Amino acid sequence: MVQTILSFIRLGEDGEAVEGTQGVIMLLSQPSTLFLRRFFCRGVRNCSSTSSSTRVTDSFSASPTSAKKNRLVFMGSPQVSSLVLDRLLDVSGTPDSDFEVAAVVTQPASRRQRGKKTMQSPVAIQALDKGFPSDLIFTPVRAGEEGFLSDLKALNPDLCVTAAYGNILPTKFLEIPSHGTVNIHPSLLPLYRGASPIQRALQDGVKVTGVSLAYTVRALDAGPVISHEELEIDEYAKAPDLLTKLFRIGSDLLIRELPSIFDGSAKLKAKAQDHSKASLAPKIRPEESWLCFDEDASVLHNKVRAFAGWPGTKTRIQMISNNHPKVLEVKIISTKFRDRCSSDGDYDEITFSGNALIFPCGRQTVLEVYEIQLPGKKAIGGRDFWNGMQGKKLRKLAQDEEASLQTISNTLN
Numbered sequence: 501m502v503q504t505i506l507s508f509i510r511l512g513e514d515g516e517a518v519e520g521t522q523g524v525i526m527l528l529s530q531p532s533t534l535f536l537r538r539f540f541c542r543g544v545r546n547c548s549s550t551s552s553s554t555r556v557t558d559s560f561s562a563s564p565t566s567a568k569k570n571r572l573v574f575m576g577s578p579q580v581s582s583l584v585l586d587r588l589l590d591v592s593g594t595p596d597s598d599f600e601v602a603a604v605v606t607q608p609a610s611r612r613q614r615g616k617k618t619m620q621s622p623v624a625i626q627a628l629d630k631g632f633p634s635d636l637i638f639t640p641v642r643a644g645e646e647g648f649l650s651d652l653k654a655l656n657p658d659l660c661v662t663a664a665y666g667n668i669l670p671t672k673f674l675e676i677p678s679h680g681t682v683n684i685h686p687s688l689l690p691l692y693r694g695a696s697p698i699q700r701a702l703q704d705g706v707k708v709t710g711v712s713l714a715y716t717v718r719a720l721d722a723g724p725v726i727s728h729e730e731l732e733i734d735e736y737a738k739a740p741d742l743l744t745k746l747f748r749i750g751s752d753l754l755i756r757e758l759p760s761i762f763d764g765s766a767k768l769k770a771k772a773q774d775h776s777k778a779s780l781a782p783k784i785r786p787e788e789s790w791l792c793f794d795e796d797a798s799v800l801h802n803k804v805r806a807f808a809g810w811p812g813t814k815t816r817i818q819m820i821s822n823n824h825p826k827v828l829e830v831k832i833i834s835t836k837f838r839d840r841c842s843s844d845g846d847y848d849e850i851t852f853s854g855n856a857l858i859f860p861c862g863r864q865t866v867l868e869v870y871e872i873q874l875p876g877k878k879a880i881g882g883r884d885f886w887n888g889m890q891g892k893k894l895r896k897l898a899q900d901e902e903a904s905l906q907t908i909s910n911t912l913n
Contacts, residue, residue: 570658570762571602573677574623575643575665580747581606582626584663584684587751589630599758602655604632605648607666608639644670652676659761661754662716663747671718679761681716684750686743688728689714690778693721698746699739700781702806705798708732709742711750713757715770722778724770726757736836738808784811791815793896797837797865804835817850820893827897833871833879840864850894852886859896 687697715723856868
C-alpha cells in the first residue's frame with residue numbers, strides 16, 4: 501500500500517483557482533478509477549460531471565471527515581422514489597450526518613409513447629437536478645450484470661437502500677454492502693408483498709395500511725422487518741396520493757433507523773415475518789381496468805381509487821339519439837357509492853342527480869360518477885357531461901353486449 505499526498509484545487513468566489521486543503525488518502529497500488537474520480541469530484545467544487553449545475557449539495561463538497569462516513573447507495577425509479585432520494589441527499593448534506601450518498605441506481609432511460617422520446621427515470625432526473633455526479637448514476641438493465649456489480653464493489657458501499665426500484669436483486673448483489681440492503685415497502689408486511697401493494701390494498705377496500713422498512717432477502721419482500729408505521733385510509737383516497745404519502749413516511753422511517761442499521765443493532769431488533777400470514781400484490785394488468793356494473797358499486801368504487809393514475813378505469817356506455825344508438829368508451833375518474841333507491845330508474849338506464857351520473861350496479865347498489873373523460877378529451881364533471889348530452893338517453897351495455905365488444909377490441913389489438 502502506498503501513501504499519496506494530494507493537493508487539490510478549488511475555485512474561489514471570483515472564479516480564480518485557489519489552493520485547497522491538502523488531503524491524505526491511502527491508495528492501493530492499482531486504485532479504482534471510479535474511486536479516484538469520486539475523490540476528485542468531492543475535492544473540486546466544479547467537477548466536470550457537475551459543472552452544468554449550480555445546485556450542488558454539501559454532500560458533494562470536500563469534507564475532512566467524509567472518509568469516515570457510511571457509504572449509502574440508493575436504488576429507485578418512479579416519481580415516489582425521488583422523494584426518498586431527495587430526503588437522503590438533504591440529510592447527508594448536514595454537518596452532523598454520518599452517511600453520504602455514494603451512488604444512485606435506477607432503471608435505464610425508456611421510450612415514452614408521447615412523441616416517442618427517450619426519457620430518463622424520475623430518480624435520474626432528480627439526482628441530476630440536485631447536482632449529483634452523472635458518472636455515479638448507474639442504469640443497468642439487470643442488477644446482476646457483471647459490469648455493474650464490479651462498479652458497485654469498487655464503491656465499497658456500507659448500505660443499499662431500495663424504494664420501488666423495479667429490478668430483482670440477485671445474491672451476488674446482496675452480498676456486496678457490508679450492512680446489507682433495506683427496502684421501503686408501502687404495506688404492513690407480510691401483507692401485500694409484490695409490485696402493487698397500495699393498489700391491491702385499495703382494491704380490497706382495507707381501512708388501514710402502512711409502510712415497512714425491511715431487510716432485503718432473495719424471497720420477494722420476505723426479509724425481517726426493522727420498523728413499520730400504520731396509516732388509516734380515507735374512503736376516497738386514490739393510489740397516487742396514498743403512494744406519495746406513504747413514501748414520505750417511509751423516508752422519515754429510514755432516516756430514523758439509519759443509525760441503528762449502521763451500528764448493527766437493527767439486525768438484532770428486526771422481526772422475522774410470519775410467512776403464514778403473507779398475501780400477494782401482483783402487478784396490475786391493463787385489462788383489469790374495465791368496469792362491470794353487475795358488481796357491487798363499492799367494488800367498482802375501490803377499483804377506481806386503486807387504478808387511478810395507471811391504468812385507470814373505463815367502461816362503454818350507449819348514447820341514444822332518435823333511436824340511433826352510439827357506443828362511447830369513457831374513463832371513470834371520481835366516484836362514490838350508495839344503496840340503490842327505487843327512483844334511480846331501470847337497471848340499464850344511466851340517470852343524473854346532483855352533480856353525478858347514476859350507474860345502477862349489482863346487489864341493489866349505485867355508483868355515483870362525479871368525473872368522467874372521453875377519449876382524447878380532458879376530464880370533466882358529471883354535470884358538464886350530462887349537459888353535453890343535450891337530452892340524449894344514456895344506458896349501460898348489457899353484459900353480453902359488453903363481452904362481445906371486448907372480444908372485438910382484443911382481436912383488433
